[in-house]
Amino acid sequence: xxxxxxxxxIVKQPVWKPEVAVYFWTGGIAGASSVLHGVARLTGNExxxxxALFIGAAADAVSPALLVSDLGRPxxxxxxxxxxxxxxxxxxxxxxxxxxxxxxxxxxxxxxLGILRPVKRLAELVAFVSGPPLATYTGALLANTAIPVWxxxxxxxxxxxxxSATACAGAAATIATxxxxxxxxxxTAIGGSVAALALSATMEHRLGFVGEVYRQGEAGxxxxxxxxxxAAGAGLLALAGRRSRTAARVGGALVLGGELxxxxxxxxxxxxxxRDPRYTVEPQRERLARRADASRGAARPPA
Amino acid sequence: MSSTLTATYGDAAQPRVGFFTDTSVCIGCxxxxxxxxxxxxxxxxxxxxxxxxxxxxxxxxxNTWRHVAFVEQQKPLRLADETVELGIEPLPLRWxxxxxxxxxxxxxxxxxxxxxxxxxxxEFGTVVVQEDICNGxxxxxxxxxxxxxxxxxxxxxxxxxxxxxxxxxxxxxGRVWKCTLCYDRLKDGHEPACAKACxxxxxxxxxxxxxxxxxxxRLEKLQAxxxxxxxxxxxxxxxxxxxxxxxxxxxxxxxxxxxxxxxVVPTAYLPRLWRSTALAAGALVVGLAAAFLGGDE
Numbered sequence: 001x002x003x004x005x006x007x008x009x010i011v012k013q014p015v016w017k018p019e020v021a022v023y024f025w026t027g028g029i030a031g032a033s034s035v036l037h038g039v040a041r042l043t044g045n046e047x048x049x050x051x052a053l054f055i056g057a058a059a060d061a062v063s064p065a066l067l068v069s070d071l072g073r074p075x076x077x078x079x080x081x082x083x084x085x086x087x088x089x090x091x092x093x094x095x096x097x098x099x100x101x102x103x104x105x106x107x108x109x110x111x112x113l114g115i116l117r118p119v120k121r122l123a124e125l126v127a128f129v130s131g132p133p134l135a136t137y138t139g140a141l142l143a144n145t146a147i148p149v150w151x152x153x154x155x156x157x158x159x160x161x162x163x164s165a166t167a168c169a170g171a172a173a174t175i176a177t178x179x180x181x182x183x184x185x186x187x188t189a190i191g192g193s194v195a196a197l198a199l200s201a202t203m204e205h206r207l208g209f210v211g212e213v214y215r216q217g218e219a220g221x222x223x224x225x226x227x228x229x230x231a232a233g234a235g236l237l238a239l240a241g242r243r244s245r246t247a248a249r250v251g252g253a254l255v256l257g258g259e260l261x262x263x264x265x266x267x268x269x270x271x272x273x274x275r276d277p278r279y280t281v282e283p284q285r286e287r288l289a290r291r292a293d294a295s296r297g298a299a300r301p302p303a
Numbered sequence: 304m305s306s307t308l309t310a311t312y313g314d315a316a317q318p319r320v321g322f323f324t325d326t327s328v329c330i331g332c333x334x335x336x337x338x339x340x341x342x343x344x345x346x347x348x349x350x351x352x353x354x355x356x357x358x359x360x361x362x363x364x365x366n367t368w369r370h371v372a373f374v375e376q377q378k379p380l381r382l383a384d385e386t387v388e389l390g391i392e393p394l395p396l397r398w399x400x401x402x403x404x405x406x407x408x409x410x411x412x413x414x415x416x417x418x419x420x421x422x423x424x425x426e427f428g429t430v431v432v433q434e435d436i437c438n439g440x441x442x443x444x445x446x447x448x449x450x451x452x453x454x455x456x457x458x459x460x461x462x463x464x465x466x467x468x469x470x471x472x473x474x475x476x477g478r479v480w481k482c483t484l485c486y487d488r489l490k491d492g493h494e495p496a497c498a499k500a501c502x503x504x505x506x507x508x509x510x511x512x513x514x515x516x517x518x519x520x521r522l523e524k525l526q527a528x529x530x531x532x533x534x535x536x537x538x539x540x541x542x543x544x545x546x547x548x549x550x551x552x553x554x555x556x557x558x559x560x561x562x563x564x565x566x567v568v569p570t571a572y573l574p575r576l577w578r579s580t581a582l583a584a585g586a587l588v589v590g591l592a593a594a595f596l597g598g599d600e
Contacts, residue, residue: 004558070440072454080419087415088418163587287565
């Protein structure tokens, strides 16, 4: 048991509102949907391409609203565009969201109107390129903090969020697309779900002592909901999603809900790990001990 | 550091300044807390009895830029010394006091992650929030390894708005706030309000290079006098934040005072994190494309 100052936290809890966790989910749907749309277009699966485009554009349109409403000074949201800072995943992400949202919404509007085909193609290309980083940078955003359960998960979070985004984009398109064209979306949902389940298990295991927040409180509760819903949804899609539209819809909804719960679990885990100073102190003490061991080893004369 | 300042500010660059807070002479008078609040018009942050020694301030935050920590310990202030025969056992009891403040890190997490450029490094090498730029995104709050900076909310309990708000004529607030190392006073050649008010020179302000030398001499003296646990915290440039602009002489482990034992700026891992983010983005495309191999149905 390490010392502490009256058990008070060392790092501050984030001040982010629930909108931010919801944005991680919508931003992921937007980013991965743009890719799903692009590949569907290339393979000539037009019904799927159209639906993925509209889903992505809708998620891209909701995302900035969620982020602006989280700001302490929403009227100053444009200040995000004053600078581009590679040291700030939020700065980089704001620009990615601006480009991706602008492109996917332009493409969606032009698709609806059926005009300006070359401009639409260009917009689709831009959305396709900016989609993947939109789906994964949010993992970097959380990992680039002093919050123990986020920063110690720096090797998993971008992958976990990318998988979760893939699962969601696939699930949303599976719900919306007729069975004859929904195959790739269904397989995307199943593959993304399996990857997200594996990655969250890996992350929780590798976090060790700090990872125990994923077994406690809200993070634990929503983590269990996430795993149950995602596994059930992916299972249903795999077993019956090919034959039954109802099964495809229910399975897709379970995956979408499960992945929203996953984002919420990771989000709340950060708050929980900030509240207890042991999660801050003990990994740092271990690091210091490792460094001391290493320097003692280096100081020892060669045998 | 100074070469960076010169590159940015040219002739306007100043020697890097900071604080050396020597907790061995702190008497816990909280004059620093009061002077800081008064000079910087920092609003009230709640009046609560914590029962935690004499500390009713509890931690640094948006409305607390100096915080005096009080620790009551069953430990001797000095280690037994066989060269001095006292004839009595030293009393195993000491009362530690430490005036905490923003560290003005060489590699500052808050500054690195600020997406608006509101947080910036001044010509004195200090880290300051430009309140007319901050849009309250809150990213700096969890990015600080010390839990210093926070978003300002005001206690709604009392009927009248705090005096500071009336003076500033503002509806608060939603932005983040922290110690500015009295940037306005520095510009006019004054020392920060807390250092000015400190009656024991526990808070020493000056050029960082000189403060470090002074701290080394002080540590040597305390160690020679066998003070229990005397150490410098944040003095060296090879730590995880490149050294503090405001560093400390402590008498126990940092966590005893509520300070992290091995703080590292989050962006230290960022190159690896960006690589991993890019790889994950690439894998997303490959994985998604693979889902199309089985045909449309």
